Amino acid sequence: MAKIEIQNLSKDFNTPNGVLHAVKNASLTVNDGEVVVIIGPSGSGKSTMLRCVNGLEKPTSGHILIDGTDTADPATDIRKMREEVGMVFQSFNLFPHLTVLENITLAPIKVKKMPKAEASELAMKLLKRVGLEEKAEVHPAQLSGGQQQRVAIARALAMNPKAMLFDEPTSALDPEMIKEVLDVMLSLAKDGMTMLLVTHEMGFAKAAADKVVFMDKGEIIETGTPEKMFTAPENDRAKDFLAHIL
């Protein structure tokens, strides 16, 4: 398992209307085995911060440390880092031309050079874990949203990551499918996986999160336990946001 440290992270985007400061000087530590939930209004930079952690976006300034290794250090193998940090997306992003099994085995075979038989065995084990072993041979299009997202989680787990990032994993799902995905995430959290996630599923945050982080306009405004953040936030903007959604 791993420790994620975000130090003074800033990310600017050049847009036609000038420079957009998506993340401003944000610092956050996720300790080994901790679950940290990021909340905040749309456009506050939650996804951008998450994407910086596994290098999908390059930070404008600041540092990301995974187990003490700086991702910005030119000596660091960024691809190796990505293997160690799994990511689950809002829109699943399964590979539509591959079967469920191939979706899961592709990266272990091509990136880790795992023998095919071993990768398949691993994939079946992971599919069983997310309750979908009977779907191994179908294509993603034949699955419901909840099932697709569970496959996406299995696919990320196949690389045996030390930490997992989730960007609104349930917000593209119909309400009746949210629970099946959250259950898988809860079991991961129980097993001690280090998790950094963006979600507005308060039930999950209450049950699993060690910390809740509130972001607004690119800044981390307030950090606290779920109980404190949902019942008595200190900051006015956090209060406003929570009042809005509570």
Next chain:
Amino acid sequence: MDINEIDKKIKAEAIRQHTVSVDPNAPKSGTTTINMTDGVLIPKKEEKHVLTSWRLTFFGAVILSAVLIIFFPDPYRTIFLTCLRGAPVTFEVTVFSIIGAVIIGTFTGLGSVSKRRWINMICGVYVELIRGIPLLVQLIFIYYAVGSLFHVEGLIAAIFSLSVCFGAYMGEIVRAGIQAIPKGQMEAAIALGMSRSQAFRYIILPQTVKVILPAIGNEFISMLKDSSLVSVLSLEDILRCGRMYISRTFLSLETMLVVALIYLMITLVLSRLVGLLEERLHKNG
């Protein structure tokens, strides 16, 4: 406020956010297909009027040919036989050139989405050059250039020139096809630790093929027609066989009518085949 109530409100908010926020990574509804409609219309079941006009034209051409051959065997039978002697060359040139164009186009397409500036530049210049010069001029130019530099035979030089000319358009098709694949696919691959080239090879290109197959079919039909230009390079394709016949018999109108009918029937058959292919692709999702 108790937990359940909070839960409910949060969920409502999540749904509200989901409906208002425009997510660039959200899966697009339906599948994307790229259509470059230069030349023939592709007849498909869903498009009744195209299919009807396709039938009218095709059977019109077939019946006219039959009438000519049966009721006016002199000279039409000889003309048909003479012109059809060029068909193997026409097909050979077309098939090999399209293969060449697909290979060149794949590299050009990948080059134009590459992260390296200078590779983009090279591909861009190539495409601009080809687009800006008449096909016939390019064909003759490359034909002589290749011929004098490498001393290859005419057929190969012609195939090479056509491949280079069509490779540019094919490159644009491949680029559009790659860009039609949702961004999330590349990101998911990268997030799994794949390199960009692995992601292209295993994730992006296999999906691109499906998207661009109909467009490649269209190019094939255009290529078949434009391959008639190689007749100026003293290759004995359908058109040249016809013209040689004219110089012997001076039956220009009759011969060109037959040449036109042959090309028309071939392209119509091909366009229907492309239509069927598209229908199949749609069915398989």
